Amino acid sequence: MAERIFALVDCNTFYASCERVFRPELEGRPIVVLSNNDGCVVAQSREAKNLGITMGVPFFKIKEMAKQHDLHYFSSNYQLYGDLSQRVMSVLQSYCDEVEIYSIDEAFMIFDFYDSSEEALLKLSSKIKIFVKQCTGIPVSVGIARTKTLAKLANHIAKRYTTEGVFALMNDDTIETWQQKLPIEQVWGIGYGYVKKLSLYGISNVWQLRNANEQWIRKLMGVVGLRTVKELKGFQCHEIDPPETTRQNILVSRSFPSDLTSIDELISAIASHTTRLGEKLRKYHMKTEVLQIYLTQNKFKVGKGPDYHLSGTVHLPFPTADTGLLVSAAVRLLKSIFTFNKDGYKKAGVMALNLLPDSIVQTNLFADATSEIRSQKLMRAMDCINLKMGKNTIHYSTSTHANATSAWQMRTEWRSPRYSTHWDEFLTIQVDLQDELVQRARVKKIS
DNA sequence: TCTGGGGTCCTAGGACCC
DNA sequence: TCTGGGGTCCTAGGACCC
Numbered sequence: 001m002a003e004r005i006f007a008l009v010d011c012n013t014f015y016a017s018c019e020r021v022f023r024p025e026l027e028g029r030p031i032v033v034l035s036n037n038d039g040c041v042v043a044q045s046r047e048a049k050n051l052g053i054t055m056g057v058p059f060f061k062i063k064e065m066a067k068q069h070d071l072h073y074f075s076s077n078y079q080l081y082g083d084l085s086q087r088v089m090s091v092l093q094s095y096c097d098e099v100e101i102y103s104i105d106e107a108f109m110i111f112d113f114y115d116s117s118e119e120a121l122l123k124l125s126s127k128i129k130i131f132v133k134q135c136t137g138i139p140v141s142v143g144i145a146r147t148k149t150l151a152k153l154a155n156h157i158a159k160r161y162t163t164e165g166v167f168a169l170m171n172d173d174t175i176e177t178w179q180q181k182l183p184i185e186q187v188w189g190i191g192y193g194y195v196k197k198l199s200l201y202g203i204s205n206v207w208q209l210r211n212a213n214e215q216w217i218r219k220l221m222g223v224v225g226l227r228t229v230k231e232l233k234g235f236q237c238h239e240i241d242p243p244e245t246t247r248q249n250i251l252v253s254r255s256f257p258s259d260l261t262s263i264d265e266l267i268s269a270i271a272s273h274t275t276r277l278g279e280k281l282r283k284y285h286m287k288t289e290v291l292q293i294y295l296t297q298n299k300f301k302v303g304k305g306p307d308y309h310l311s312g313t314v315h316l317p318f319p320t321a322d323t324g325l326l327v328s329a330a331v332r333l334l335k336s337i338f339t340f341n342k343d344g345y346k347k348a349g350v351m352a353l354n355l356l357p358d359s360i361v362q363t364n365l366f367a368d369a370t371s372e373i374r375s376q377k378l379m380r381a382m383d384c385i386n387l388k389m390g391k392n393t394i395h396y397s398t399s400t401h402a403n404a405t406s407a408w409q410m411r412t413e414w415r416s417p418r419y420s421t422h423w424d425e426f427l428t429i430q431v432d433l434q435d436e437l438v439q440r441a442r443v444k445k446i447s
Numbered sequence: 448t449c450t451g452g453g454g455t456c457c458t459a460g461g462a463c464c465c
Numbered sequence: 466t467c468t469g470g471g472g473t474c475c476t477a478g479g480a481c482c483c
Binding site: 102103106188191192221222224 | 476479481
Binding site: 038060224247253257 | 448449450451452453454455456457458
C-alpha cells in the first residue's frame with residue numbers, strides 16, 4: 001500500500017493573476033483587486049505587497065500611492081475568477097481522482113499512487129505547475145507533506161523561499177529546520193487570537209507549538225487546536241473531504257456604499273439579497289426551512305456605544321426555494337424587527353439555515369401539489385430568462401421598491417471585462433487583414 | 448466621502464423533558 | 466418546595482479559513 005501524501009496546489013496571487021491573463025503587459029507591475037463597493041484591498045500582486053500594501057487596507061488610504069507607483073487597480077470580477085478557477089481545477093483533476101477543492105484558488109490532491117520518493121514527488125509537482133500555467137495562464141505553487149497542515153506550510157515555503165515554486169516537507173530534518181524558522185501565524189488554523197494567546201506563554205515559532213503539551217493545548221485551543229498540533233508532528237487528522245459535501249448554510253450579505261436609515265431602502269435591499277439567496281438555493285438543488293436576516297451599523301463610526309445589530313429568524317411552514325415565498329417572509333421579518341436608528345445601517349444579510357436537498361423534501365401536507373409544481377415551473381422560467389438575458393431581467397417588484405432609490409447598490413467602478421463568460425465582453429484583437437495579406441504575398445514573391 | 452463576503456467547526460449555557 | 470442525574474435541542478458567540 002502506497003504512502004498517503006498530500007499536495008496543496010495554490011494559485012499565486014490568484015485575482016491579480018487572473019487580471020494578467022488578459023492583460024499580459026501587467027506582468028511584473030503592481031496590481032490590487034478591490035472588495036465590493038471598491039472598499040478595500042482584497043488581493044495584491046507580489047509587487048503590490050512589496051510596496052507595503054496589505055490585505056484589507058481601505059482603498060482611499062493608498063490612492064495617492066497608486067499614482068506614484070503606477071499601481072493598477074481593479075474592482076472584483078468574480079465571474080472571471082470563478083471561471084478561471086474551474087479551469088485550473090479541471091487540470092488538477094486530470095492528474096488524480098482525489099482532489100478537494102478547498103477554495104477558489106487552492107486544492108488538495110493525493111499523491112499516493114506515485115513513487116513516494118521526494119525526488120519523484122517534486123518532479124510531478126513541477127510538471128503539474130507547468131501544465132496548469134500552459135492551459136490556463138495561472139501560476140501556481142505546490143507544497144507536499146504527510147498531513148494537510150504540513151502541506152500548507154510546505155506551500156508557503158514554496159511560494160516565499162524557492163524559485164521553483166514547489167517544496168516538500170517530508171524528512172524530519174527539513175521539517176525541524178523550517179518549523180524552527182517559521183512563526184506560528186504561518187500555520188493553518190492559527191489566527192490572530194491564538195498568536196496573541198500563545199505568545200503569552202512564550203510560544204512564537206512552529207517548533208515550540210509542535211512541542212507544547214497536548215493536554216494543555218486541548219484546554220487552551222480545544223480539539224481543533226489539538227488536531228493542528230498533531231498534524232504538525234506528522235500525525236494525520238484531516239482527510240480529503242469528499243467533493244459532494246453539501247453546505248449547511250447559505251448567506252447573502254452586502255455592505256452599502258452609505259448608511260441607510262429608510263426602511264423602504266432596506267426592504268428593497270433585503271428583497272434583492274433574498275432573490276440572490278433563492279437563486280443560490282436552486283443552483284445547489286436545496287431548500288430551506290429557516291430564514292435569518294440581520295442589519296448592522298457602521299462599525300467604523302466611533303462613540304456609538306453598543307453595536308446596533310438587529311437580527312431575526314423565521315421558520316417557514318415548509319422547506320422551499322421559491323423566491324416569492326422567501327422574499328415575502330424576509331420582508332415581513334424585516335418589518336417586525338426594524339427599529340429606527342438615526343445613524344442608519346451599513347450592512348444587511350439574509351441567511352438560509354437548515355438546508356435540505358430538494359430531492360428528499362416532502363411537500364407540505366397542507367400545500368396542494370399543484371401549487372408546488374407551479375412554483376417550480378415559475379422558478380425555472382425565471383432562472384432561465386435571467387441566465388440568458390442577464391441578472392434581474394425579471395424580478396419581484398419588492399426588490400425595486402417604489403419608495404426606494406438604489407442607494408444600497410454596489411459600486412464597481414473598475415471592473416475588467418468578463419472575458420471568458422460574456423459574449424459581448426470577449427477579448428477582441430484587431431488585425432489589419434489587408435496589410436497582413438499583402439505582406440505574405442510579398443514574402444512569397446521574394447522567396 | 449470612501450473600511451468585503453461567504454463559509455466551517457466547536458463550546459457553553461439555557462430551556463425543557465423524563 | 467426541594468432534591469438528583471441524564472439527556473436533547475437550540476442559540477449565541479468565539480475561533481478560524483479564503
